[in-house]
Amino acid sequence: PRSGGAATHKTSRSRRPTDARRAYLPWIAATLLATMCAGTLQLAQPTVFERFLGPLPPAVTTAVLGAVGLAALVFLERRGFWRRGSASRTIRGLIVATLATLPFAAIAIVVDVAVGFPRDMNVAWPEAWLLYPAMAVVAESVFHLLPLAALVWLTGSWFAGRRVDRRVATLIVLTALVEPFAQVLLGSALPIFTAGHVFLIGVVQLLLLRRYGYLPMLWFRLGYYLLWHILWGEARLALLFGG
Numbered sequence: 001p002r003s004g005g006a007a008t009h010k011t012s013r014s015r016r017p018t019d020a021r022r023a024y025l026p027w028i029a030a031t032l033l034a035t036m037c038a039g040t041l042q043l044a045q046p047t048v049f050e051r052f053l054g055p056l057p058p059a060v061t062t063a064v065l066g067a068v069g070l071a072a073l074v075f076l077e078r079r080g081f082w083r084r085g086s087a088s089r090t091i092r093g094l095i096v097a098t099l100a101t102l103p104f105a106a107i108a109i110v111v112d113v114a115v116g117f118p119r120d121m122n123v124a125w126p127e128a129w130l131l132y133p134a135m136a137v138v139a140e141s142v143f144h145l146l147p148l149a150a151l152v153w154l155t156g157s158w159f160a161g162r163r164v165d166r167r168v169a170t171l172i173v174l175t176a177l178v179e180p181f182a183q184v185l186l187g188s189a190l191p192i193f194t195a196g197h198v199f200l201i202g203v204v205q206l207l208l209l210r211r212y213g214y215l216p217m218l219w220f221r222l223g224y225y226l227l228w229h230i231l232w233g234e235a236r237l238a239l240l241f242g243g
Helices: 002-023 025-044 058-078 087-114 128-155 166-176 178-185 191-212 214-241
Strands: none
Touching: 025 058, 025 128, 025 214, 058 128, 087 191, 087 214, 128 166, 128 178, 128 191, 128 214, 166 178, 166 191, 178 191, 191 214
């Protein structure tokens, strides 16, 4: 019995690294897909990324930032900020994320119709279908995962469970301020609305990370980009500007 127990214990220990690697496969797949999108678009329209990445090479930058995001995710999981859950919990998180994108996209569209963003706010089709999936990985890494990991490291924080207490809420708020600050600094149109809107989106995404893991968080951004930047981004050219 003792040797059997030891063997079972040894087997369970040997499975843990494999389970951990599998947990990050969706992020790795998303990074590879984003890098392929960036590389394809770089070959077809090399100037499209300049407004977002400046002179940095799009494919290489996307791959590097995806790796940085992965490292941040591993660190945040080890510190307990997010936990791997069951498949049913992840699916529930994906449903919550999907539903949460709808009011945010609707509000942005209403403001666009009522007040009006610039004509060139979005990248047009067909480039948009390659650009925004790539930028989703870049944005999550730069604006959420890396700043959050830095704050957790600087504060020496460790977490348990999925509860959102005052400490977690403070870290979420501070992290969610990074993206709107960057957008306003870069001269975003309608800065007051944009800052508030993007801040609330960041709060929702980081809550999704805390409660359900990184997949719903990334899914939210992909869904929002699809509704706002890709689908509405094309429709608004005909509806608001006559084509």
